[in-house]
Amino acid sequence: MLFPKSILALSFLITIMFASTCYSQTNSYPKLDSLEAAEFLDSVITKAIDEHRVPGVGIVIVKDSSIFFSKGYGFSDIENQVPIDPDKTLFRIASISKVVTGTVVLTARNKGIVDLNTDVNDYLTFFKIPEKFGKPITLHNLLTHTAGFDDVYIGKSSRTKEDTLPLGDFLKSILPERVMPPGEIFSYSNIGNALSAYVIEERVKKDFELYTVENLFKPLEMNNSSFTLHEFQKENLYKGYYKSNGEFIEFPFDYILDYPAGQMLTPINEFANFMIMHLNNGLFKGRNILNSSTVSEMHSIQFRHHPFFDDGSGYAFGIGKINGLKEIGHGGGYVGVSTLMFLFPEIKLGIFVAVNTLNNLPGEIIYCFMNRFYPFEDSESEVDYPLTDLPEFDKDVEKFVGSYRGTRYSRNSITKIGVLFNMLGTDMPVWKNEEGMIMMYDLGGNSRRLIQIEPLLFKSIDDNYHMKFRANADDEITHVFTSGTSSLEKINWYETIEFNRSLFLIIVLIMLISITVFYIYKLSRRKGAKKSIDYHFLKASANVSGTYLIYFGLFGLVMGFMLDPYEQQIGFGYGLPWYFYLVQIVPFIAIIFTVLLLYKLFLAVKIILKAKLGFIVSVIVFFSSIAMLWFLNYWNLLGWKF
Numbered sequence: 001m002l003f004p005k006s007i008l009a010l011s012f013l014i015t016i017m018f019a020s021t022c023y024s025q026t027n028s029y030p031k032l033d034s035l036e037a038a039e040f041l042d043s044v045i046t047k048a049i050d051e052h053r054v055p056g057v058g059i060v061i062v063k064d065s066s067i068f069f070s071k072g073y074g075f076s077d078i079e080n081q082v083p084i085d086p087d088k089t090l091f092r093i094a095s096i097s098k099v100v101t102g103t104v105v106l107t108a109r110n111k112g113i114v115d116l117n118t119d120v121n122d123y124l125t126f127f128k129i130p131e132k133f134g135k136p137i138t139l140h141n142l143l144t145h146t147a148g149f150d151d152v153y154i155g156k157s158s159r160t161k162e163d164t165l166p167l168g169d170f171l172k173s174i175l176p177e178r179v180m181p182p183g184e185i186f187s188y189s190n191i192g193n194a195l196s197a198y199v200i201e202e203r204v205k206k207d208f209e210l211y212t213v214e215n216l217f218k219p220l221e222m223n224n225s226s227f228t229l230h231e232f233q234k235e236n237l238y239k240g241y242y243k244s245n246g247e248f249i250e251f252p253f254d255y256i257l258d259y260p261a262g263q264m265l266t267p268i269n270e271f272a273n274f275m276i277m278h279l280n281n282g283l284f285k286g287r288n289i290l291n292s293s294t295v296s297e298m299h300s301i302q303f304r305h306h307p308f309f310d311d312g313s314g315y316a317f318g319i320g321k322i323n324g325l326k327e328i329g330h331g332g333g334y335v336g337v338s339t340l341m342f343l344f345p346e347i348k349l350g351i352f353v354a355v356n357t358l359n360n361l362p363g364e365i366i367y368c369f370m371n372r373f374y375p376f377e378d379s380e381s382e383v384d385y386p387l388t389d390l391p392e393f394d395k396d397v398e399k400f401v402g403s404y405r406g407t408r409y410s411r412n413s414i415t416k417i418g419v420l421f422n423m424l425g426t427d428m429p430v431w432k433n434e435e436g437m438i439m440m441y442d443l444g445g446n447s448r449r450l451i452q453i454e455p456l457l458f459k460s461i462d463d464n465y466h467m468k469f470r471a472n473a474d475d476e477i478t479h480v481f482t483s484g485t486s487s488l489e490k491i492n493w494y495e496t497i498e499f500n501r502s503l504f505l506i507i508v509l510i511m512l513i514s515i516t517v518f519y520i521y522k523l524s525r526r527k528g529a530k531k532s533i534d535y536h537f538l539k540a541s542a543n544v545s546g547t548y549l550i551y552f553g554l555f556g557l558v559m560g561f562m563l564d565p566y567e568q569q570i571g572f573g574y575g576l577p578w579y580f581y582l583v584q585i586v587p588f589i590a591i592i593f594t595v596l597l598l599y600k601l602f603l604a605v606k607i608i609l610k611a612k613l614g615f616i617v618s619v620i621v622f623f624s625s626i627a628m629l630w631f632l633n634y635w636n637l638l639g640w641k642f
Contacts, residue, residue, distance in 0.1 A: 094332025102316025148180030153571025197260035240336015251336035275350035304484030312484035395436025404488035511545030537614025
């Protein structure tokens with residue numbers, strides 16, 4: 001399963017690697033010539049389409065107050081050979097929708113409708129957010145992804161418009177648990193962004209999409225843009241594709257229920273108007289859509305884990321640097337679409353790329369363009385790594401040692417198993433060396449050494465890299481921050497992916513052996529011979545083992561063959577089918593057999609000498625079953641946690 005977590009979060013590290021492949025050695029910015037830019041992009045994108053085998057690409061570049069370049073490549077509809085038209089083709093921009101929602105929330109704030117630092121429960125009437133941590137959640141938290149919500153995937157999408165829920169009903173039904181104190185830890189949240197939109201809906205007593213049309217889309221002349229697919233738009237709607245056995249399969253257009261966070265539909269040339277407005281301090285064609293102070297607020301870092309980090313979160317925007325230039329951006333990804341938008345306020349340049357399949361190509365295209373026309377110039381003196389002249393540093397680093405896991409995953413549903421299969425990232429080990437440094441791996445898999453230059457803050461002596469840890473009131477380490485918006489929580493050794501995979505394989509091996517031993521014993525019995533005590537023990541052990549193996553066989557059958565691949569890719573967004581409820585009964589049958597096995601073991605005290613083989617196998621299988629039940633419960637596979 002690949003769960004949709006905004007393709008930006010997954011692709012930034014990948015796209016950085018692409019940057020070097022397109023790097024230009026030019027020492028100064030060349031004049032941005034439209035013909036030269038067009039020839040370059042035609043070459044890069046045409047080549048990329050062939051190499052990546054993507055259906056189509058749409059790109060728009062804005063400069064100053066107008067569209068500088070806009071073009072569609074390939075097809076929005078493969079079967080009917082319909083080309084991508086920048087003026088007409090309607091793309092779902094996925095999580096880039098969040099910056100539009102954030103913009104609308106700020107316009108409402110400017111009108112006095114809401115305050116960013118007020119407890120959102122003061123605005124909510126249909127439901128309330130449960131109190132926790134002694135701190136309220138505010139719109140500031142929701143727009144900077146610091147509300148501290150658990151992540152959810154199941155039940156977030158609908159196959160048809162008729163099956164959709166009003167935003168308030170959906171949020172009330174799916175509101176996730178609060179798992180982190182607000183305002184302290186960045187953890188990307190679709191629900192948090194959608195909740196900020198619902199606050200506006202509650203305050204103005206009007207559907208959020210309608211409010212957005214009236215207060216943003218119409219003033220920006222985005223007349224074909226919306227958060228909901230309307231009848232008049234269907235003719236120009238893109239077709240998204242996913243790959244199966246090397247072939248593109250059309251993904252049926254569906255409806256995202258937390259739509260303000262990922263459902264916006266727009267032609268790329270209309271979305272250019274939104275970028276132009278942001279690059280021109282809120283002005284569009286002489287009309288003041290946002291005031292300049294609000295634009296500055298949205299484009300400024302509103303949260304980061306430590307002042308030392310350059311990047312952070314603005315209001316809905318991610319903020320960082322590309323080639324030394326300040327970048328305001330966001331990315332999006334869903335089955336059948338990938339999008340990426342970067343704004344560069346210093347040079348009044350904006351780029352938006354959409355691809356109608358899930359792919360990292362948007363990042364590759366943008367980095368290639370920036371490296372060609374705006375190459376990095378490092379005016380600072382270079383530092384030679386590894387550092388040899390080290391400052392005094394704190395060598396007491398034992399408490400930092402351990403494993404850390406990204407904070408964005410579902411702790412309370414079956415989709416937690418995405419962690420086990422590295423679909424939501426991998427666990428990050430941190431260890432120490434004899435010199436009082438902590439160690440970790442860099443992106444290339446090489447060991448990196450870090451020294452503690454101030455309490456909880458570490459600096460690498462092998463490259464320009466920093467890490468910040470978080471401790472609780474008892475001085476226990478709870479999290480590590482690897483950038484202004486990257487956060488990982490400390491986990492116990494028995495929670496690590498490596499331990500759980502090993503545990504699972506060992507238990508399955510034990511159970512296969514127990515079944516094999518039983519059938520060998522059964523086949524070796526003389527025909528008509530009385531069934532021995534060993535036989536009964538071995539049969540009871542085989543019942544336990546076989547039930548677990550049947551469960552995993554059925555689980556694999558459902559996931560691998562009965563569900564469409566895209567249903568797993570959206571994290572079971574439509575919910576799980578009825579027959580999966582039946583599959584989840586099987587572990588409880590295993591529990592019954594385990595209890596029966598335990599009963600036999602209690603009875604075996606007097607006859608243990610007569611049943612050595614069966615008793616030993618039964619004891620091993622019993623404890624293996626207990627371990628398996630722990631495993632199933634930890635990964636939310638025990639019961640119906642859908």
